[in-house]
Amino acid sequence: MTEDDAAEPFPRLPSEDALDQRVAALWRVESPRVIARLMRQVGDLDTAEELAQDVFVAAIERWRADGVPDNPAAWLTTTARYLAIDRIRRRDTGRGKYRLVAASQPQSLEHGLDEVVDGDLAEDLLGLIFMSCHPVLSPDARSALTLKLVCGLSTDDVARAFLTPAPTIAQRIVRAKRTLAAANVRFELPAESERRARLDAVREVIYLVFNEGYSATTGAQWFRGDLCAEALRLGRMLAALTPDDTETLGLLALIELQASRLRARTGPDGEPVLLLDQDRSRWDRLLIQRGLANLDRIEQLGGTVGPYALQAAIAACHARAATAGDTDWERITALYDGLAALTPSPVVELNRGVATAQAFGPPAGLDIVLPLFDVPSMRGYHLLDAVAGDLWCRSGDHAQAREHFLRAASMTGNDVERSTMQRRASACATGHDVENDPARSSSQ
Amino acid sequence: MRYMVMHYQTQDMEDGIPSTAEEQAAIGQYMQEAAMSGVLLSGEGVSSSSKGARVEVQDGTVRVIDGPFAEAKELIAGFAILEVDSLAEAVEHARKWAQIVGTHRVDVRKVVEVEDLVPPQG
Numbered sequence: 040m041t042e043d044d045a046a047e048p049f050p051r052l053p054s055e056d057a058l059d060q061r062v063a064a065l066w067r068v069e070s071p072r073v074i075a076r077l078m079r080q081v082g083d084l085d086t087a088e089e090l091a092q093d094v095f096v097a098a099i100e101r102w103r104a105d106g107v108p109d110n111p112a113a114w115l116t117t118t119a120r121y122l123a124i125d126r127i128r129r130r131d132t133g134r135g136k137y138r139l140v141a142a143s144q145p146q147s148l149e150h151g152l153d154e155v156v157d158g159d160l161a162e163d164l165l166g167l168i169f170m171s172c173h174p175v176l177s178p179d180a181r182s183a184l185t186l187k188l189v190c191g192l193s194t195d196d197v198a199r200a201f202l203t204p205a206p207t208i209a210q211r212i213v214r215a216k217r218t219l220a221a222a223n224v225r226f227e228l229p230a231e232s233e234r235r236a237r238l239d240a241v242r243e244v245i246y247l248v249f250n251e252g253y254s255a256t257t258g259a260q261w262f263r264g265d266l267c268a269e270a271l272r273l274g275r276m277l278a279a280l281t282p283d284d285t286e287t288l289g290l291l292a293l294i295e296l297q298a299s300r301l302r303a304r305t306g307p308d309g310e311p312v313l314l315l316d317q318d319r320s321r322w323d324r325l326l327i328q329r330g331l332a333n334l335d336r337i338e339q340l341g342g343t344v345g346p347y348a349l350q351a352a353i354a355a356c357h358a359r360a361a362t363a364g365d366t367d368w369e370r371i372t373a374l375y376d377g378l379a380a381l382t383p384s385p386v387v388e389l390n391r392g393v394a395t396a397q398a399f400g401p402p403a404g405l406d407i408v409l410p411l412f413d414v415p416s417m418r419g420y421h422l423l424d425a426v427a428g429d430l431w432c433r434s435g436d437h438a439q440a441r442e443h444f445l446r447a448a449s450m451t452g453n454d455v456e457r458s459t460m461q462r463r464a465s466a467c468a469t470g471h472d473v474e475n476d477p478a479r480s481s482s483q
Numbered sequence: 484m485r486y487m488v489m490h491y492q493t494q495d496m497e498d499g500i501p502s503t504a505e506e507q508a509a510i511g512q513y514m515q516e517a518a519m520s521g522v523l524l525s526g527e528g529v530s531s532s533s534k535g536a537r538v539e540v541q542d543g544t545v546r547v548i549d550g551p552f553a554e555a556k557e558l559i560a561g562f563a564i565l566e567v568d569s570l571a572e573a574v575e576h577a578r579k580w581a582q583i584v585g586t587h588r589v590d591v592r593k594v595v596e597v598e599d600l601v602p603p604q605g
Contacts, residue, residue, distance in 0.1 A: 060571050061571060061575075063571070064569060064572045064574070067572055068520065068575045069575075071520075109582070110578075110579070111578075112579060160519070161515075268566070272521035272522065274521075275522070276519055276520065276521035279515070279518035279519045280519060302597055321597055325524055325525060325564070329524065329525070
């Protein structure tokens with residue numbers, strides 16, 4: 040601010056840029072709750088979004104003329120409420136319902152509307168999340184819609200986050216809304232019997248977004264922090280909305296513990312630095328502390344421990360180890376045994392192999408990993424070859440190791456990962472691979 | 484990016500006058516709403532300065548002064564750490580908090596990240 044600015048008479052009207060910036064920040068903070076509330080009031084997503092946009096357009100016009108009020112959030116809520124009531128009245132007047140009520144009992148009309156209009160914000164937000172992650176939508180559509188509506192991102196932001204052209208994302212969102220309308224999905228909280236399955240679907244979306252950022256499958260970068268940040272925001276929202284749900288806490292603990300290592304996962308030239316080589320002083324202590332606290336809370340709440348909480352417990356073993364050498368691999372192996380029993384899958388088995396090799400030696404790991412080459416779904420999965428290469432290397436069989444590293448290099452879509460695998464293959468050719476540590480090939 | 488949002492004491496806070504039931508309810512609701520926005524990482528509030536102390540260093544000499552301190556309104560009453568996209572977003576959260584908690588001032592400061600400490604290359 041220059042002195043001239045300071046000398047302007049009070050109240051000072053915001054400059055166009057300053058106002059745009061403030062409204063953009065307010066959209067990010069307030070639009071999810073404005074849309075969520077409107078959803079419940081008017082029932083359908085299209086109308087809710089349209090009204091939310093009207094509210095913010097009205098805000099810009101009004102604030103440009105009068106200045107921004109002290110409590111802009113309250114202004115937005117009140118205006119949205121007014122527009123919603125207006126819309127409901129006009130719609131229902133057509134049907135004659137409210138006209139009749141209004142003629143006889145004007146007071147009770149207002150009262151009746153109040154109940155529709157001012158509900159519980161937590162329920163509204165949860166309803167919006169359930170709708171964005173609705174099972175009738177494809178996984179791609181769920182992620183895009185959730186980022187747009189629940190995180191308050193623009194279509195351009197969503198497109199940038201997914202490295203997808205904006206028109207593609209815009210179309211995906213339009214189609215998602217059409218699908219919801221065609222299936223007649225209205226604002227609702229799922230019945231108790233459905234709730235668990237619907238929450239699973241929400242957690243799946245959050246974990247998918249997180250992983251898309253954490254282990255970027257395409258592109259030149261090793262990870263994309265923006266997507267991780269959105270997933271963390273969503274995870275925290277969901278945990279606040281369902282505070283006693285242990286699997287949601289497990290998911291949040293898992294992604295916070297994984298994200299705590301984000302800064303340490305990249306070297307100065309953008310190359311990946313794998314878990315055991317990371318400078319642990321770069322790990323994010325606040326996220327670790329939060330992750331461990333949520334694991335404690337899961338324990339306090341009791342009940343069964345689900346797959347997310349188990350994976351979080353594994354991540355916590357790394358977080359607790361002051362140095363790589365302090366890692367409690369036997370505990371990690373036991374947790375993977377539990378995870379493999381709960382949700383058997385070849386990928387879990389691969390990680391169990393890695394942990395087992397660390398705890399009990401490479402041959403024990405190879406016993407678990409080698410049978411995976413016969414599993415059809417693992418064909419073309421570069422990490423299987425990366426791990427096998429590692430374990431052979433540690434067992435001293437450099438010829439086998441080299442073959443696997445080369446195959447891993449040819450299969451990965453990530454540029455950085457490819458060059459790492461090529462480097463390791465060349466090192467094997469000379470028999471001088473010093474990166475002989477199985478956990479280094481694992482993506483965790 | 485992270486911001487530390489720090490609010491200043493009111494004389495009532497310094498005097499240990501408990502907030503009314505309505506004030507407490509409003510603060511509770513705000514905290515719940517902040518948690519629901521997914522940006523709140525951590526936060527604490529502190530007691531009256533009569534329960535604290537101050538360590539002052541002047542010309543290399545360390546002096547410990549027990550509370551309470553004058554100028555109650557110049558003392559921090561609590562902090563929250565928010566994970567947001569921009570200063571503007573942090574300010575919108577701080578604005579609401581300031582009004583709910585009834586303080587005369589809230590400072591919004593960017594938390595130093597590891598990246599900020601790395602000397603520029605070349």
